Amino acid sequence: MLPADDTAPPLLTIRNAHVVRGQRVLLDGLSLTLNTGQHTAILGPNGSGKSTLVKLITRQLYPLAGGYVSLFGHARWNVTDLRSLMGIVSSSIQLDFDAHPPLEVFDCVVSGFFAARGLWKQHAVSDDMRARSREALEQTGASHLIGRDMSSLSTGEARRVLIARALVHRPKALLLDEPCAGLDPAARRVFLEGLRRLAQGGTTLILVTHHIEEILPEIGHIVMLRDGRVLHEGDKSALLDSAHLTELFDMPVEVQPHGAWFGASVD
Numbered sequence: 001m002l003p004a005d006d007t008a009p010p011l012l013t014i015r016n017a018h019v020v021r022g023q024r025v026l027l028d029g030l031s032l033t034l035n036t037g038q039h040t041a042i043l044g045p046n047g048s049g050k051s052t053l054v055k056l057i058t059r060q061l062y063p064l065a066g067g068y069v070s071l072f073g074h075a076r077w078n079v080t081d082l083r084s085l086m087g088i089v090s091s092s093i094q095l096d097f098d099a100h101p102p103l104e105v106f107d108c109v110v111s112g113f114f115a116a117r118g119l120w121k122q123h124a125v126s127d128d129m130r131a132r133s134r135e136a137l138e139q140t141g142a143s144h145l146i147g148r149d150m151s152s153l154s155t156g157e158a159r160r161v162l163i164a165r166a167l168v169h170r171p172k173a174l175l176l177d178e179p180c181a182g183l184d185p186a187a188r189r190v191f192l193e194g195l196r197r198l199a200q201g202g203t204t205l206i207l208v209t210h211h212i213e214e215i216l217p218e219i220g221h222i223v224m225l226r227d228g229r230v231l232h233e234g235d236k237s238a239l240l241d242s243a244h245l246t247e248l249f250d251m252p253v254e255v256q257p258h259g260a261w262f263g264a265s266v267d
C-alpha cells in the first residue's frame with residue numbers, strides 16, 4: 001500500500017446514505033470512508049446492496065436528503081471529472097461494447113477520452129491521446145488485440161480492453177464491479193495478476209465482489225455489506241476468516257488462506 005497522505009481528502013466519503021425504491025430499502029444509512037492508496041474489497045452476498053453502492057458512487061443514483069457522497073473531497077462532479085479521478089469497469093458496461101455497430105479495440109480505448117462508444121467525426125484525436133491509449137493497452141497486456149473487433153473478443157480480453165479504456169485518463173482509482181464475472185479460472189488469474197500490477201503502480205483499487213478468491217494480496221482493507229449496511233469494516237487480517245464470512249453469508253463458510261490469497265468452501 002502507498003503511504004497515506006494525511007492532508008489529502010478521502011478518495012470516497014459516504015455518510016448516512018439511504019436509497020429506497022418503492023417499499024424496498026436498498027441502502028440503509030450507509031457510511032463509508034476510503035482513502036487513496038487503501039486498496040479495498042467490498043464483499044457482500046447477493047442483494048446486499050453492492051450494485052446500489054456502485055451506482056451511488058457513479059452518480060446513477062442519489063441518496064435521500066441527509067445523505068452525502070464525495071469523491072476526493074468533491075460532492076459535485078460531472079462525468080468527465082469523475083472519469084479522470086476514478087475509472088469504472090463492470091460487466092454491465094462491457095455489454096455496451098459488444099453490440100453493433102462494430103468497434104475496433106484501439107478506437108474503443110481512444111473513445112474513452114470522449115466518454116463515447118466509438119469515434120465520430122467531431123472527435124479530434126490528438127497524438128497524445130493515441131500515445132496514452134497505447135500505453136494503457138500495454139499496461140493491461142492487451143496491445144496484441146489492436147485491430148480486432150470488440151464483439152470478437154473473449155470476455156477476459158474485452159475486460160482488459162475496457163480497463164485500458166478507463167486508464168487513459170490516468171485515474172487515481174479504479175472501481176471494479178464484479179470484474180471476474182464470466183472469466184474461467186486461468187483467465188481470472190491472469191486478469192488478477194494484471195490488477196496487482198496496477199495496484200503496485202499506484203492506482204487505488206476498489207473491488208466489489210462476492211468471491212473472496214478475487215481478493216488480491218495488495219488489498220488490505222475489507223468492507224462487508226449486508227442488508228444495505230456496513231456489517232464490518234477493517235483490516236483483511238482481522239476480517240477474512242471463517243467466523244466473519246459465516247456471519248456475512250449467513251451459512252457455514254470455511255476460509256482457507258493459500259499463501260497471500262484466500263479460498264472459501266461452503267459446508
Ligand SMILES: Nc1ncnc2c1ncn2[C@@H]1O[C@H](COP(=O)(O)OP(=O)(O)OP(=O)(O)O)[C@@H](O)[C@H]1O
Binds near residue numbers: 025
Ligand atoms: N429498482 C429496484 N427496485 C426495487 N428493489 C431493488 C431495485 N434495485 C435493487 N433492488 C433490491 O435492492 C437490494 C440490493 O440490490 P443490489 O443490486 O444493490 O444488490 P447486490 O449486492 O449488488 O446483489 P448481487 O450480488 O445479486 O448483484 C436487493 O434486494 C434488490 O432486490
